Amino acid sequence: MVELAVVKKSGVRTASLRTPSVRAEGVRSARATHAPRVVLPVPVQHEFPVFSSVAEAVRVLKPARPVHVVLPKVLRAAAQMFLAQFPGTSYYAVKCNPHPFVLKTLFAAGVRFFDVASIAEITLVAEVCPGARMAFMHPVKSREAIREAYTTFGIRDFSLDCFEELHKIVEATSDHGVAATDLVLHVRVATPNAHAAQNLSAKFGCQPAEAVQLLQDANKVAHKVGLAFHVGSQSRDPAVFAHALALCGDLIKQSGVTLDVLDVGGGFPVAYQDDDVPALTQFFDVIREGLAKLALPKSCEVWCEPGRAMVGGGETLITRIELRKGDALYLNDGLYGSLFDAGYFNQKFPVEAMRLRRGWRADKMRGETLAYKLFGPTCDSIDVMPGPYHLPADLREGDYVLFTNHGAYGRAMSGNFNGFHEADTVVVE
Numbered sequence: 001m002v003e004l005a006v007v008k009k010s011g012v013r014t015a016s017l018r019t020p021s022v023r024a025e026g027v028r029s030a031r032a033t034h035a036p037r038v039v040l041p042v043p044v045q046h047e048f049p050v051f052s053s054v055a056e057a058v059r060v061l062k063p064a065r066p067v068h069v070v071l072p073k074v075l076r077a078a079a080q081m082f083l084a085q086f087p088g089t090s091y092y093a094v095k096c097n098p099h100p101f102v103l104k105t106l107f108a109a110g111v112r113f114f115d116v117a118s119i120a121e122i123t124l125v126a127e128v129c130p131g132a133r134m135a136f137m138h139p140v141k142s143r144e145a146i147r148e149a150y151t152t153f154g155i156r157d158f159s160l161d162c163f164e165e166l167h168k169i170v171e172a173t174s175d176h177g178v179a180a181t182d183l184v185l186h187v188r189v190a191t192p193n194a195h196a197a198q199n200l201s202a203k204f205g206c207q208p209a210e211a212v213q214l215l216q217d218a219n220k221v222a223h224k225v226g227l228a229f230h231v232g233s234q235s236r237d238p239a240v241f242a243h244a245l246a247l248c249g250d251l252i253k254q255s256g257v258t259l260d261v262l263d264v265g266g267g268f269p270v271a272y273q274d275d276d277v278p279a280l281t282q283f284f285d286v287i288r289e290g291l292a293k294l295a296l297p298k299s300c301e302v303w304c305e306p307g308r309a310m311v312g313g314g315e316t317l318i319t320r321i322e323l324r325k326g327d328a329l330y331l332n333d334g335l336y337g338s339l340f341d342a343g344y345f346n347q348k349f350p351v352e353a354m355r356l357r358r359g360w361r362a363d364k365m366r367g368e369t370l371a372y373k374l375f376g377p378t379c380d381s382i383d384v385m386p387g388p389y390h391l392p393a394d395l396r397e398g399d400y401v402l403f404t405n406h407g408a409y410g411r412a413m414s415g416n417f418n419g420f421h422e423a424d425t426v427v428v429e
């Protein structure tokens, strides 16, 4: 897989190979309670080829392999949108796109808080975003990971959705039987996910009745206590946040716990094909109104954990057609690569086509369209993106299909998602 960045309106530049350096003037310390409101974005040093447009990248590279085109301007704008408009602190959900250049770009734009799900993600953020604050918001963690996060990386924020995980966190952070006194424990509750493309309350999140008891138990052992939820990824209806916040209000009252953090999770949507979504500000307004009804203590922090909406627009994927059979296009990327969501969930990324002409031009193709089905490069018959995708009728081998708004759960799905799946091999003879 090739990676490159589109950043400027003139010619091809090869950026410096120096170690990436990120300046952060005007940004408050990573330990600050709230995200900075005013940030001066700074360019990130990187080692990728730079082009002035996606068409230019196609023309110059004539790529035979898929290419991820990173759009730092779009990433910066999305980061600044959250920093300036979300009524609280935004923790970027690293799982969504953990590429170091993406992380550095967000960091340079002022993002200082990261939601992490594994030691691999923690190690990566510590390396590329020095001084960033991380919250370990995966509700199921190994004891080793909890201990390493706490002792080596100084992480204090952990989420949980059951009593077993609560005990595990307490035990794994104890020192010779002496319990830690600085834990911030976030109880994740299941909330309705009806308007989401992907339900994130099916596997994680306790039922409300259990959440009350968990909040009370966590309150006995933690320095601070939080309540967290996730309305589901690609949630199209802002009202889901109002319902979830009202539920949180009930739980807070029933538990009698003074809440330190209310985390509204991710779920903010991105515009895909046939999927018009409300503006982010509409979601923020609903959240603001929902929070106002809760009368939280002044000291209570409000967090969100955006993944998709922070990076979704920030990449375009370039793929090449290797064969056309009628209305079937065989591409060089697919479900086993960075089009997993397009295959498994039939999530339709917006597409366009490009053709190289006489080797010195790459033109966007227009004209009459046809409904195509797309296949990935593997020999597996589930490697299909059913669509349908409406693309020019005269497409042929060697043309390029571009997937826009491909920054979220794109390349992240092509291996080690969430920083997991590294396994050892042994031989028994």
Ligand SMILES: Cc1ncc(COP(=O)(O)O)c(C=O)c1O
Pocket: 093, 095, 096, 115, 137, 138, 200, 230, 232, 233, 234, 265, 266, 267, 268, 305, 306, 307, 308, 309, 408
């Ligand atoms: C705990 C948690 N937070 C945040 C996110 C990011 O969600 P989204 O990309 O829908 O904003 C996820 C996604 O899986 C998640 O599991």
